[in-house]
Amino acid sequence: xxxxxxxxxxxxxxLDGELSPEERREFLDRMNSDPLLKREFDDLRSIVNMVETxxxxxxxPLFTSQVMRRLPAPNVSFRKRVSSFFFGVRVLRWNMATxxxxxxxxxxxxxxxxxxxxxxxIVSDQSSLEKATRTVTISFHAPQAEKVSLAGDFNxxxxxxxxxxxxxxxxxxxxxxxxxxxxxxMFVVDGEAWVxxxxxxxxxxxxxxxxxxxxxxxx
Amino acid sequence: MYKANENMQSEEYSLIxxxxxxDGEVYAILxxxxxxxxxxxxxxxxxxxxxxxxxxQESFISAYEALENFKNSSKFSxxxxxxxxxxxxxxxRCKKVDxxxxxxxxxxxxxxxxxEGSMYQKQLGRTLQKAIGALPEDYRQVIVLKHIEGFDYKExxxxxxxxxxxxxxxxxxxxxxxxxxxxxxxxxxx
Numbered sequence: 001x002x003x004x005x006x007x008x009x010x011x012x013x014x015l016d017g018e019l020s021p022e023e024r025r026e027f028l029d030r031m032n033s034d035p036l037l038k039r040e041f042d043d044l045r046s047i048v049n050m051v052e053t054x055x056x057x058x059x060x061p062l063f064t065s066q067v068m069r070r071l072p073a074p075n076v077s078f079r080k081r082v083s084s085f086f087f088g089v090r091v092l093r094w095n096m097a098t099x100x101x102x103x104x105x106x107x108x109x110x111x112x113x114x115x116x117x118x119x120x121x122i123v124s125d126q127s128s129l130e131k132a133t134r135t136v137t138i139s140f141h142a143p144q145a146e147k148v149s150l151a152g153d154f155n156x157x158x159x160x161x162x163x164x165x166x167x168x169x170x171x172x173x174x175x176x177x178x179x180x181x182x183x184x185x186m187f188v189v190d191g192e193a194w195v196x197x198x199x200x201x202x203x204x205x206x207x208x209x210x211x212x213x214x215x216x217x218x219x
Numbered sequence: 220m221y222k223a224n225e226n227m228q229s230e231e232y233s234l235i236x237x238x239x240x241x242d243g244e245v246y247a248i249l250x251x252x253x254x255x256x257x258x259x260x261x262x263x264x265x266x267x268x269x270x271x272x273x274x275x276q277e278s279f280i281s282a283y284e285a286l287e288n289f290k291n292s293s294k295f296s297x298x299x300x301x302x303x304x305x306x307x308x309x310x311x312r313c314k315k316v317d318x319x320x321x322x323x324x325x326x327x328x329x330x331x332x333x334x335e336g337s338m339y340q341k342q343l344g345r346t347l348q349k350a351i352g353a354l355p356e357d358y359r360q361v362i363v364l365k366h367i368e369g370f371d372y373k374e375x376x377x378x379x380x381x382x383x384x385x386x387x388x389x390x391x392x393x394x395x396x397x398x399x400x401x402x403x404x405x406x407x408x409x
Contacts, residue, residue, distance in 0.1 A: 055341075059254045063276070072280075081241065
């Protein structure tokens with residue numbers, strides 16, 4: 001190996017940081033006394049610096065997603081697929097658009113749930129009213145009568161629907177299921193005479209000169 | 220260049236195992252981590268950003284397909300680099316891309332006179348890339364790995380499958396050749 005080759009080798013070893021401290025000191029001293037050798041080293045070092053500090057390219061956008069889209073489907077057993085479906089860790093990717101869309105869905109779903117709950121409350125109120133129906137026993141003393149009916153706004157004033165049952169003491173009774181509210185009624189004796197209940201809580205004119213009996217059913 | 224420490228390395232082994240077990244989604248973490256390194260290696264080897272993107276994406280896909288063959292005794296980064304280098308080599312052989320010293324000279328002639336300006340820096344970067352591109356492929360590999368990505372000779376040995384000593388010699392020659400290209404063009408310019 002010639003002298004120049006040997007020196008070149010030392011320059012490269014110095015650049016690679018492979019000289020011992022003693023070799024390094026000795027070589028630097030030699031360079032200081034040999035301008036050509038120093039020039040050689042400086043040129044090479046500046047080229048290496050230029051390469052090492054050169055601008056790095058920025059990776060194009062969507063690089064990762066493009067790679068992930070092109071990956072082949074994994075060849076795994078059914079058991080592993082099921083296990084991965086339930087227990088596999090997932091990487092969630094999102095952007096502002098999907099986040100806003102999700103937020104809208106959550107708001108809409110919450111609104112719908114609240115509406116359903118309100119509707120449910122109304123239905124449940126109605127069903128509790130139905131549950132609150134009470135059976136009221138209405139009686140009328142008419143020992144001479146052959147037939148007595150109870151007619152009122154709860155049975156569309158039908159004398160046929162509200163046939164009362166006669167007890168041995170001459171009292172006619174009928175059990176009527178009624179929801180809480182105010183009702184008007186009269187007794188129809190022997191299919192002809194419309195008579196008010198003498199024991200009614202109160203009365204109200206029927207517009208034909210008679211008084212309807214008033215019944216109030218509370219909860 | 221992204222360098223994985225020991226903790227990162229064991230995390231990478233576990234990510235690779237998850238991929239092999241069928242959970243391919245986690246591969247995105249490895250792609251995110253090494254895309255910059257792979258893309259820059261491909262660019263320096265091929266000299267064209269668009270081709271570099273395609274080749275680096277193909278490298279990641281090939282690496283994914285071969286994950287079962289990855290041995291935990293090596294680093295994922297060096298294993299991945301060997302795949303990129305092979306892809307670049309295949310591409311260059313197929314395309315027979317050849318950059319001559321005249322291209323480098325022409326590039327240097329058009330360098331702006333303002334050495335502080337960003338245009339000058341950009342032009343210098345292009346000239347440097349052309350000079351690297353004008354190196355024979357084996358020399359270009361060692362310059363890219365040693366001086367652009369900062370691998371040591373031991374790591375380069377596992378990437379290129381060539382002994383560290385041979386790589387040292389090759390790197391010396393590559394630097395000399397690069398210096399010759401750049402100084403010659405500068406001399407002609409001056």
